[in-house]
Amino acid sequence: MIVSEQKPFGQIFDFVRDYNNILVLGCGTCMTVCMAGGENEVGVLSRQLKLAARHNNLNMNIDELTITRQCDREFFDENATEKINRSDVVLSLGCGVGVQYIVELFPEVIVRPGVNTRFYGANISQGLWLERCAGCGECVLDQYEGICPIARCAKSLMNGPCGGSADGMCEVDTENTECAGQLIYERFKNLNKLDELLEIKPPKNWSAGRDGGPGRIAREDMMFDE
Amino acid sequence: MLKKKPKIIAFCCHYCAFTAADLAGTMRLQYPANVNIVRLPCTGKVNANMLLQAFVDEADGVMVAGCEPGSCHFLEGNVRAVKRVSFAREKLSEAGINPERLEMFHIPASEGPLFAKSAKEFTEKISQLEKKGDGEADEPDSDETGVETGETDSREIGAEKGEPD
Numbered sequence: 001m002i003v004s005e006q007k008p009f010g011q012i013f014d015f016v017r018d019y020n021n022i023l024v025l026g027c028g029t030c031m032t033v034c035m036a037g038g039e040n041e042v043g044v045l046s047r048q049l050k051l052a053a054r055h056n057n058l059n060m061n062i063d064e065l066t067i068t069r070q071c072d073r074e075f076f077d078e079n080a081t082e083k084i085n086r087s088d089v090v091l092s093l094g095c096g097v098g099v100q101y102i103v104e105l106f107p108e109v110i111v112r113p114g115v116n117t118r119f120y121g122a123n124i125s126q127g128l129w130l131e132r133c134a135g136c137g138e139c140v141l142d143q144y145e146g147i148c149p150i151a152r153c154a155k156s157l158m159n160g161p162c163g164g165s166a167d168g169m170c171e172v173d174t175e176n177t178e179c180a181g182q183l184i185y186e187r188f189k190n191l192n193k194l195d196e197l198l199e200i201k202p203p204k205n206w207s208a209g210r211d212g213g214p215g216r217i218a219r220e221d222m223m224f225d226e
Numbered sequence: 227m228l229k230k231k232p233k234i235i236a237f238c239c240h241y242c243a244f245t246a247a248d249l250a251g252t253m254r255l256q257y258p259a260n261v262n263i264v265r266l267p268c269t270g271k272v273n274a275n276m277l278l279q280a281f282v283d284e285a286d287g288v289m290v291a292g293c294e295p296g297s298c299h300f301l302e303g304n305v306r307a308v309k310r311v312s313f314a315r316e317k318l319s320e321a322g323i324n325p326e327r328l329e330m331f332h333i334p335a336s337e338g339p340l341f342a343k344s345a346k347e348f349t350e351k352i353s354q355l356e357k358k359g360d361g362e363a364d365e366p367d368s369d370e371t372g373v374e375t376g377e378t379d380s381r382e383i384g385a386e387k388g389e390p391d
Contacts, residue, residue: 009320040275047278048321055322 001030001122002095003129004037004115012045013052015112016089020059022049023087024114025080025102026066027094034129036115037093039066045093045114063087070098076105084109120151137208137215143201145187150204152180158201160184231260232286232352236345237276239269241299242335243291247345249338257345261289268292269330270303277314277328278321287352291331291344304332324355 006012016022024046032038046064053060065083068075070092076084084090084102089110092099095117102111119131134151140158141148150156154164154172160181164171168182188197238244244265250257266272269292280288290311292304308330315325329348333341 009317040273043275044278044317047275047282048317050282051278051318051321051323 001033001120002097002117003034003119003121003131004031004095004117005034006036006041006045006093006115007113009045009048009052012091012112012114013049015114016049016060016091017053017056017058019088019110021061021086021088022063023083023090024049024062024064025070025084025090025092025094026064027070027092027098028066028068030095031093031098031115032066033123034121035127037095042066042093045091070094071101073101073105081106135209136204136206138205140204144184145191145193147180147184147187149180149184152178152183157181158204231258232349232356233284234258234261234287234289234345234349234352235280235285236261236263236289236291237266237269237272238263238289239292239299239304240265240267242293242297243269243331243333243341245335246291246333246337246341249336250342251338253338255338255342257342258349261345261349268298268300268303269307270298270300272307272310274310274314274317277311278317281318281323281327286356287327287329287348289329289331289344289348291333291341294332294334297334326355327352 024042026032026037026039026042028038031041035041042064046062049060049062053062063083063086065080067077067080071094084106085108087109089112090102090106091112091114092102093114094102095115096113097117099111099113102109120133120135121129121131124130131151133148134156136150140150149158149160153160154170154177155162157180161179162181165179165182166174168179169175170177170179185194185197188194236243236247238247244263247263269290272290277288277290290307292307293299295305298304311328311330315328318328319325331344331348333344
């Protein structure tokens with residue numbers, strides 16, 4: 001899933017303090033699971049805004065809504081559309097995709113982001129999310145037995161580990177970040193395939209990633225004829 | 227301006243603090259009548275939404291009263307409540323509300339006197355905060371100038387500074 005964290009409240013408040021009708025719009029998918037912008041977070045943030053508005057003698061009408069996904073047109077139903085059109089500013093707790101999609105669907109509405117979108121990650125344990133994919137466009141997990149050197153190595157080294165690896169940890173954060181090169185080595189060792197690691201991996205083809213501008217996937221078979 | 231009586235909401239665990247409050251009544255112990263008790267099955271039920279809503283609904287102070295550590299009927303509810311209260315205090319602070327207005331208590335069922343004492347002391351604390359002008363800006367003039375209390379409001383607007391006070 002996409003993992004985000006809420007922006008500092010001061011920044012959020014500055015985004016909306018000049019508006020009267022504010023809609024705090026949550027997203028029911030990734031942002032709910034990563035506890036950054038689901039129904040609960042929308043509730044807490046709305047209440048914070050109400051208290052801050054009262055404290056600053058500002059007249060703010062704060063409405064709240066959480067839709068299933070902000071990156072899909074079908075979830076902007078009649079109720080959501082009415083609430084969005086009625087507001088002066090939409091504070092989106094969706095990821096960066098959600099914020100932009102609202103702007104596309106409702107060009108006349110001002111939208112502000114309430115979260116910082118961070119990475120594609122897994123929920124390792126309650127309250128802990130770690131990056132696992134970099135969305136590089138050409139998956140190499142087959143070559144590394146399911147451990148991604150692109151996302152999990154600070155240098156994205158295809159032939160790691162580097163000299164910054166010590167006791168299985170990365171020098172970037174020796175407390176919390178495991179060395180991907182070491183993890184890959186351990187994995188191959190457990191599978192009795194260490195000899196395969198002797199092969200030097202050629203430079204990765206990055207053209208599937210950011211090269212060539214924004215990504216586009218078009219499936220003719222899935223499209224409606226118009 | 228000082229309000230007559232601060233409005234206090236006390237979220238109490240059914241198994242301990244609520245029973246203690248009941249016992250305080252049975253023992254004819256006096257505690258401030260402005261403490262409004264909300265009975266919960268466990269303080270593990272509280273969340274930041276609920277606590278902040280109390281302030282949105284004009285509470286001046288909020289108590290969360292659960293079992294002592296290690297004696298939760300549901301094992302860990304009170305421990306979780308401590309974390310959630312701590313989280314809600316941060317959120318209050320960010321919104322410009324003095325986090326001292328929200329406090330966690332641990333009151334066993336047999337401690338009627340402790341409940342009465344805690345309710346009294348917390349009410350007194352909130353009254354002092356109100357007196358110092360450390361409340362919400364429901365009296366704009368005094369809050370902005372500090373003239374009424376003869377002192378500058380020490381609490382900066384956290385929201386404007388972008389950091390907790």
